[in-house]
Amino acid sequence: xxxxxxxxxxxxxxxxxxxxxxxxxxxxxxxxxxxxxxxxxxxxxxxxxxxxxxxxxxxxxxxxxxxxxxxxxxxxxxxxxxxxxxxxxxxxxxxxxxxxxxxxxxx
Numbered sequence: 846x847x848x849x850x851x852x853x854x855x856x857x858x859x860x861x862x863x864x865x866x867x868x869x870x871x872x873x874x875x876x877x878x879x880x881x882x883x884x885x886x887x888x889x890x891x892x893x894x895x896x897x898x899x900x901x902x903x904x905x906x907x908x909x910x911x912x913x914x915x916x917x918x919x920x921x922x923x924x925x926x927x928x929x930x931x932x933x934x935x936x937x938x939x940x941x942x943x944x945x946x947x948x949x950x951x952x
Contacts, residue, residue: 890918
């Protein structure tokens with residue numbers, strides 16, 4: 846079973862609950878908050894609409910700009926490779942994000 850979490854902040858808590866070895870084997874951090882922004886290309890790398898959306902939210906003064914495109918593409922490809930796996934659990938998420946995250950690997 847895969848444990849999907851939203852953001853790095855959830856990793857420590859989930860690892861504590863499921864154990865370090867299980868976390869190394871089945872914990873995946875998904876950093877995209879699907880509760881906001883366009884969803885049209887979330888499963889189609891390079892996920893340009895999503896990447897542009899997040900990039901526009903950052904102030905120009907932010908010196909280290911994250912590479913949203915590669916992270917979003919990596920998530921999309923990871924999910925696509927597991928399209929026929931049936932057991933996903935999403936933890937530590939807001940209700941809307943939880944529903945979107947669970948629906949994504951299923952369809």
